[in-house]
Amino acid sequence: MILFGSSMSPFVRKVLAYANEKGIKLELRAMGLGSADPDFLRASPLRKMPALMDGDYTVADSSAIVQYLEALHPDPELIPADPRQRGTVIWLEEWADTMLSGCGGKMFFNRIVSPTFLKVEGDLALADKAEHEELPQVMDYLEKLIPDSGFLVSDRLTLADIAVASPFANFQHLGLDLNRWPRAKAFADAILARPSFAAIIVGEKAFFAKIAAA
Incomplete structure (x- = not known):
């Protein structure tokens, strides 16, 4: 594939x-x-x-x-069969794709993609607004969702965890300080440290380091 x-x-x-x-x-x-x-x-x-x-x-x-x-490949099951759990997983994926990634995209595109890859100055005012006005709202929401288990739904890894954690790699590349939201930050750090994510992010960081050294 x-x-x-x-x-x-x-x-x-x-x-x-x-x-x-x-x-x-x-x-x-x-x-x-x-x-x-x-x-x-x-x-x-x-x-x-x-x-x-x-x-x-x-x-x-x-x-x-x-x-x-x-x-x-239904095993391991990452989208629960239980109707309520499935509904919550799909909702959180949608929220991550629209709200979390939408906010992060305004920062990542204008601060990194536009000047680094397109060689065009990004809209820094839009990026700043996203960081200071949008990000606190989405992070406040996520902070309240994190259960003690560290997994968003059914106390085990699901698509919800993967979808919500993924934009946090971009937040790392941006150097954002997320310590104001300790539960959300700890959740994202733990999911991104899984082998499924870790090698991907190592490659991304190496790529940015190479650009910085050029």
């Missing part, structure tokens, strides 16, 4: 970590913004990352991809 995208995207990183937890081998085909790769364009009609190609089958969007992977 081929996954198109860059792990710098929290959505691509989510799929990679999810597949790692399942023991599914994905070949990451790196895609930059505006890629004209024909396989990618066939797999992603909206030209957004990630997209998956499995033989002659293609599917785009991280949520659709993880549902496909779950159906192909």
